[in-house]
Amino acid sequence: MDTMGFDRIARELPAYRDRLLGVEDSVKAQAFDIRFCLGQPVSLCGRDGIFFLTEGGGATRALTGALPAVTAEELQALFLQVCGHSVFSHEEEIRQGYVSFGGFCRAGLCGTAVLENGKIKTLRDITTLVFRIPRERQGCGDRLFLETGGLTGGVLIAGEPSSGKTTLLRDIARSLSLGKFAPAKRVAVLDQRGEISGPWDLGPCTDVLRGCPKALGLDIALRMLSPEVVVCDELAPEDFAPLQKAAFSGVTLIASVHAAPGDLLRRPLCRRLLGTGAFSLAVTLAGRGHPGEIAAIESMQGLTSPCAEDSR
Known part of the structure; x- marks a missing residue:
């Protein structure tokens, strides 16, 4: 246990x-x-x-x-x-x-x-x-790599509180940095609250910015760290503009957002984020009863423009 x-x-x-x-x-x-x-x-x-x-x-x-x-x-x-x-x-x-x-x-x-x-x-x-309670569940992100043939685009992870969003982000970042399924990539983790990295090893190619607001962290990462992938947790409406800017910089974005199962495309913020084209995949988690477990992986390739201007 x-x-x-x-x-x-x-x-x-x-x-x-x-x-x-x-x-x-x-x-x-x-x-x-x-x-x-x-x-x-x-x-x-x-x-x-x-x-x-x-x-x-x-x-x-x-x-x-x-x-x-x-x-x-x-x-x-x-x-x-x-x-x-x-x-x-x-x-x-x-x-x-x-x-x-x-x-x-x-x-x-x-x-x-x-x-x-x-x-x-x-x-x-x-x-x-x-x-x-912070936890590590190594291998919980393997399904994402195995079913998609590797991550070639951005990923938006949606789940309710305590469904394991941070746990999944942690495992994905480690797998990319270690080159578990493909050649290793340079990963920048924007860990504003210190929860993604914690006491865990995220691999040899991961740089962690702790305690830094996402907008400033994205700017620092893009200018100073030359990442191929940027990982961040719990997106909010104020994060939309800096993420949109980062999406056009050529890096792959992997992020999470609060959304109950089935609500991903109903939340205006989620639709706006997916509409930027920064996320080619949407991952829905199984919920509180199965923390870190992936329930569904959906392609977002057809969604290319925001469906709503408001957000919540």
Whole structure:
């Protein structure tokens, strides 16, 4: 069972380390995230549903056996700890609703938004911390190479949250860099949140730009790294213009986007991205129950112009 990602997160949380490490391997292996919410017990959410952390270091589905509810003091101490006791140094991340820590981990945040000119300046009174469990699943991208005869064009990967988009991107980047199915290629990974690369080896021909916004990262990669392939995660509407520019630079783009099964062509943003001609293939993931598993591979060669000007 793959419990490495869960255990890595647990070791970064001293106040809960021993209890989390004591959780059954079967629960660790299926967990997507560890959730700390003010006034609620610590929960472990995953493929098999929700479990609650117990005092003795196990997991239960019953609230009656769960660890006492997280207090404001405990949540604040945990927040400061993952910020390295320097909230200021994580200001930009906090504005985007997360904090990166440990070189490979990301904690999602909930709290009260402080607005300035209609934009989030920061979050205060943190009420929830959600620690995403990073995983490696070598070989999960093999089907893409085997069924297409190798990647000769861009790929847009669509999946719902916790369906394994980042896991699949990681494996594709490694396979390209290693030359697993064809001669090795130079790969640039734009890892804004530090989740794609993490502690894993992405091969001898992969360059990683961490913590850099996609637009700036694309510019740096194209001008300085001479990549043949650029890999990035979780596209949003603001990424459309820089990606369109990169598409005309001659590099192959491999990226992911949030979309439920069957919704790829219904989302205006996805249609605009596919309409650039940058992506010759669209890959749909199987969903939360099968993280990293490819459900369908579709050719997008016939879609050459945006179908909608709006996005969401």
